[in-house]
Amino acid sequence: xxxxxxxxxxxxxxxxxLAVHCRGITKSYGVGASKVTALRGIDLxxxxxxxxxxxxxxxxxxxxxxxxxxxxxxxxxxxxxxFGHDFKSMSQGQRTRLRGRTLGFVFQSFNLxxxxxxxxxxxxxxxINGMTRRRAIAQAREILGHVGLGQRYTSLPKQLSGxxxxxVAIARALVHDPKIIVCDEPTSALDHETxxxxxxxxxxxxxxxxxxxxxxxxxxxxxxxxxxxxxxxDGIIQKVVDSPEELKN
Amino acid sequence: MNFIAIxxxxxxxxxxxxxLIGLTFASLLxxxxxxxxxxLMTRTFGAITDLGQPDIWVMDKKVQFIDDxxxxxxxxxxxxxxxxxxQWAVPLYKGLIRARLDNGNFQTCNVIGLDDATLIGxxxxxxxxxxxxxxRLEDLRRSEAVIVDEVGANDKxxxxxxxxxxxxxxxxxxxxxxxxxxxxVVGLCQVSRTFQSQPVVYTTYSRATTFAPQERKLLSFxxxxxxxxxDIQNLCNRITQTTGLGAFTRIQFVWKTVDYFMEYTGIxxxxxxxxxxxxxVGTIIAGQTFYNFTLDNLKYFGTLKAMGADGPILLRMxxxxxxxxxxxxxxxxxxxxxxxxxxxxxxxxxxxxxxxLLAISGFAVxxxxxxxxxxxxxxxxxxxxxxxxxx
Numbered sequence: 001x002x003x004x005x006x007x008x009x010x011x012x013x014x015x016x017x018l019a020v021h022c023r024g025i026t027k028s029y030g031v032g033a034s035k036v037t038a039l040r041g042i043d044l045x046x047x048x049x050x051x052x053x054x055x056x057x058x059x060x061x062x063x064x065x066x067x068x069x070x071x072x073x074x075x076x077x078x079x080x081x082x083f084g085h086d087f088k089s090m091s092q093g094q095r096t097r098l099r100g101r102t103l104g105f106v107f108q109s110f111n112l113x114x115x116x117x118x119x120x121x122x123x124x125x126x127x128i129n130g131m132t133r134r135r136a137i138a139q140a141r142e143i144l145g146h147v148g149l150g151q152r153y154t155s156l157p158k159q160l161s162g163x164x165x166x167x168v169a170i171a172r173a174l175v176h177d178p179k180i181i182v183c184d185e186p187t188s189a190l191d192h193e194t195x196x197x198x199x200x201x202x203x204x205x206x207x208x209x210x211x212x213x214x215x216x217x218x219x220x221x222x223x224x225x226x227x228x229x230x231x232x233x234d235g236i237i238q239k240v241v242d243s244p245e246e247l248k249n
Numbered sequence: 250m251n252f253i254a255i256x257x258x259x260x261x262x263x264x265x266x267x268x269l270i271g272l273t274f275a276s277l278l279x280x281x282x283x284x285x286x287x288x289l290m291t292r293t294f295g296a297i298t299d300l301g302q303p304d305i306w307v308m309d310k311k312v313q314f315i316d317d318x319x320x321x322x323x324x325x326x327x328x329x330x331x332x333x334x335x336q337w338a339v340p341l342y343k344g345l346i347r348a349r350l351d352n353g354n355f356q357t358c359n360v361i362g363l364d365d366a367t368l369i370g371x372x373x374x375x376x377x378x379x380x381x382x383x384x385r386l387e388d389l390r391r392s393e394a395v396i397v398d399e400v401g402a403n404d405k406x407x408x409x410x411x412x413x414x415x416x417x418x419x420x421x422x423x424x425x426x427x428x429x430x431x432x433x434v435v436g437l438c439q440v441s442r443t444f445q446s447q448p449v450v451y452t453t454y455s456r457a458t459t460f461a462p463q464e465r466k467l468l469s470f471x472x473x474x475x476x477x478x479x480d481i482q483n484l485c486n487r488i489t490q491t492t493g494l495g496a497f498t499r500i501q502f503v504w505k506t507v508d509y510f511m512e513y514t515g516i517x518x519x520x521x522x523x524x525x526x527x528x529x530v531g532t533i534i535a536g537q538t539f540y541n542f543t544l545d546n547l548k549y550f551g552t553l554k555a556m557g558a559d560g561p562i563l564l565r566m567x568x569x570x571x572x573x574x575x576x577x578x579x580x581x582x583x584x585x586x587x588x589x590x591x592x593x594x595x596x597x598x599x600x601x602x603x604x605x606l607l608a609i610s611g612f613a614v615x616x617x618x619x620x621x622x623x624x625x626x627x628x629x630x631x632x633x634x635x636x637x638x639x640x
Contacts, residue, residue, distance in 0.1 A: 063638045072555055072634045093559050100557015107637055111552040115260020116253065127250050128557045172556075184638050 019180055019212035020046035020069055024078035027064050038064040039075065040235035046180075051203065051213040053223060056232035062216040065232070066182050069214065070103055071095040083179055100128050104173030106202075108185035110165045112157040118144060118168045119153035125176040143171045147201060163194035170201060183215040187222055199225045220244070250558070254566035255573060257546060264545070267538040268574045268621075269581065275531020275617055276582020279524050280602065280610040281589055286520040287606060288599030293510050294503040295441025296343070296361070296449075300370045303472035304481050306502045307338070307488055310495045314509035315502070316444070318343055320466035321494070328492045329471045334479040335488075339364035342457040343469040345447070349426040352409045358401070358427065358450045359443055362457025363389065370472055372396060372438030372451055378420035384436020389453055394435040395425065401448020402437050425450075427460045444510075446597060528613055535578070536621040539571070543625035550629045551636040560630060567625050575618035579611055586610075 025042035028035055038061045046052050046069075054062045067073035068080055071087030079086065082102060087095045104125070105111075112121045122140035127133065141153045147167040149160075157165055166186060173181050183202070187195030199222045202213065215226070223229055223244035230240045259265055291298075296315050297306070307329050309319035329338045342362030347355045363370045371386045376399050378384075388394055397406060397419055406425065407416035419425075425432040427450070440449050452460070458467045473496070475484050481498050488496035497505060511517050543550070550563060558566075590600040 063635075067635045067638060070555070072637075096554065096557055096559040098557075099555070100559075103557075105552075105555055105637070107552070111548060111637055113253070113257060113549050113552075115256045120253070120256070124253065124553065125556050127253065128553070128562065133252060 017048060018045050019048045019050070020044065020080070020082055020214070022065075022069065022078065022080040025065070025068060025075045025080055026077040027061075027068060027073065027075045038235055039068070041078070042235075042237055044230060044237060044240075046212050046214055048179075048210050048212055051215065051225065051227045053226040053229045054214065054216045054232060055218055055220075055223070055229055057218065060232045061235040062232055063184060066184065066214055066216055069180075070105070070182050071099050100125065101176070102179050104176070104178035104181040106166070106169050106173045106181065106183040106186045108188055110157070110162075110169045110189070112165055112168055112172075114157050117154050117156060118149060118160065118171075121157070121168055122153075122171045122175050125172060125178075129176055140171070140175055143175050144168070147171045161194075162190050163197060166190060166194075166198050167201060170198070179211055181211065181213045183213065183217075185217055185219070186215060187217065187219050192221060195219065195222060250562055250566055251569050254569045257549065257566075258542070258570045258573060261542060261545070264538055264542040265574070268535050268542065269578050271531050271534030271536075271538055272574055272578025272614055272617060273581040273585070275527050275535065276579045276610055276614050277585045277589075278527025278531070278582075279613050280583050280586035280606060282520050282523040282527065283606050283609065284586060284590060284600050284602040285598065286516065286524075287603065288601040289444070289516060290507055290510065291601050292442050292444040292599055294506045295443060296359075297499055297502050297506065299373050299441050300472065300499075301373070302369055302474065303339075303499070304475045305473035305485055305488065305496050305498060307471040307473055307492070307494050307496045308469070310489075310493065312495060313513075314506040315343075317509070318469045320464060321468045321471075322466050323468050325468060325492060325494060326471050329473060329488060329494070332484070332488050332491050334476050334484045336474045336476040337367075337369075338471050338473045339367055339369045340454050340468050341370050341470040341472050342454050342461065342467060344457070344461050346428050346450075346460050346462075348406060348448070348450070349429075350406070350409070356405050357447055358406075359447045360427070360450045360452065360457050360460060362452055362454040364472075365390075365453045365455050368453070372398070372440050372449075374439040376437050376439050378402070378434075378437050379418045380420055382421045384421050384434075386436070388435035389451065391433070391435055393431050393433045393456070394452065395427070395432040395456075396436040396438050396451040397425075397434055398440045398449040399437045400442065400446075401450075402434070404448075405446075406448050428462065430460050432460070442597075442599065528617070531614075532617045532620055535574070535617050536624060539574070539621035540624045540628070542570075543567070543628055547628070547632060548636060551632055551634050554632060554634040555637045563629050564626060567622050567629060571618040571622035571625075575614055579614040582614070583607060583610060 022042055022044045025039050027039040028037045030036055042065055056062055068075045074088055085098060119137050119140040122144055123136035126136035126139060144150055144153045147170055149164060149167055187198055190198060203225050228240055228242055231238045294315060309321055311319050326338060326340050344360055345357050346360045348358045349355055368386050368389060375383055402419035407418050409416055419434050421434055421436060423434045461467060475481055485496040590602055593600055
């Protein structure tokens with residue numbers, strides 16, 4: 001497949017073999033009696049070009065873990081690097097800018113800005129990274145074509161179905177050519193068939209050499225799309241498997 | 250990101266309009282109430298600014314403002330004329346005299362008596378009466394002659410026909426009864442409205458003193474013109490030193506009058522309360538709506554933050570939104586206030602909107618916007634981008 005990213009190239013360093021490298025990650029919320037430990041020493045590696053799923057019951061720490069990986073939350077202890085960068089050692093501004101160049105996000109409830117058109121929503125990461133509006137919109141339209149929404153770029157989110165909105169969100173996550181895409185429950189708001197289509201799109205469009213996907217989900221119907229599955233419970237990774245069948249065992 | 254900020258704001262119609270209403274209301278109320286206050290204040294000193302010729306007003310030292318007449322002896326005029334640097338000095342009578350109307354009612358008039366010889370201090374503009382006739386200032390030299398201001402002639406001094414029909418404006422040739430003395434209208438004039446909206450009647454000094462109730466002293470002011478090259482302030486000081494009277498330049502007398510009204514009347518407080526109310530209500534409406542708008546969009550600000558929008562970008566977005574609503578709200582408010590001024594221009598309402606007032610109003614709206622934006626900025630800057638992972 002040819003690159004769907006025509007012009008814009010992020011300025012991240014050449015990818016090492018590991019996209020994400022976490023050792024001994026802990027994270028707690030609150031203090032004293034109300035203290036809740038969400039991560040209890042996470043060891044996790046995500047390889048470049050890999051689709052890793054984080055699965056587990058609600059409250060097991062999946063979202064906290066991807067928040068730490070994405071530099072959105074600070075972990076308490078341990079080491080976590082993304083392509084060799086340690087978010088924790090950076091200032092807030094540095095990590096925000098690095099996140100803007102390196103990561104793409106797909107959210108459970110899409111988080112599309114309701115007053116922007118599909119193309120404008122997709123253009124947001126490019127605009128954040130300083131591209132001009134005209135170029136950003138042009139590039140957004142092109143990538144919308146790759147996710148099958150070439151004719152809907154002027155539509156507002158409310159004029160699109162759930163599946164179409166998630167495809168816009170995927171286009172937004174891809175448009176600035178990030179090295180890692182973090183997806184939080186990308187199919188939970190969608191019916192089975194649409195969820196399947198979205199996952200197929202993520203696999204076919206988003207996966208390319210050197211790019212990694214980390215998907216948080218508890219939707220067992222999409223496990224088949226994973227290269228590896230990390231099962232979490234109570235703040236720890238219980239096992240990492242290569243197929244859904246192994247997970248059942 | 251600027252256009253995204255604008256689309257985020259404008260796209261939420263209800264809140265956008267709510268913020269605009271708050272700012273427009275604040276801007277309108279601040280501008281309109283202050284303009285009415287300024288208009289009222291100009292009426293307090295209109296009689297001074299209407300007299301363009303004299304450089305100096307001389308009066309009893311105890312006079313506090315233009316309508317606070319403390320009559321002097323006529324001989325004071327000659328003492329003032331004797332001060333070196335005085336080119337000319339003329340007497341001016343100013344007093345309230347009752348006019349008896351045809352229907353038996355009385356109307357207090359502001360009677361101004363001009364120097365008989367020169368008629369210095371006459372009305373700034375003569376206008377036509379209802380028949381189209383225009384009088385001349387010199388006509389005051391005719392027997393029993395008076396000139397009446399057109400607003401008074403059309404309203405308070407108008408003749409009431411039998412059966413309470415529509416009032417008939419005074420015209421040239423009509424007669425008045427001023428303190429039991431017959432007066433004949435020889436012209437109508439345009440003058441600045443007085444603070445108490447009384448009709449203004451011009452006549453000669455000698456005739457005015459016959460209209461006035463008998464008093465030992467009748468000279469209200471001495472109007473002075475300085476010789477060419479003479480420093481006005483020095484001349485004021487010399488007149489005061491020589492005669493013991495108060496001598497003020499026109500501007501000083503204007504401010505002396507304004508200061509009196511500011512200090513001894515409730516006008517500034519009343520209008521100040523209205524202006525403050527407009528400011529606070531506008532701040533609350535606009536501030537709260539803007540803050541609510543930000544709260545409603547926190548999820549999206551969090552999304553932008555997660556996607557790499559740093560503090561300065563988000564700060565700029567909020568400031569752009571605040572500047573946009575501030576500019577439109579200010580423009581609408583000032584525009585409505587101007588419209589109000591135009592619509593009420595020919596009524597009793599006092600309204601004067603100098604550019605300084607627009608600057609004050611703009612400053613007030615800026616403060617409201619800064620306050621509103623600060624609340625939102627505080628919220629957004631402290632926002633954890635992890636909010637994006639909460640549904």
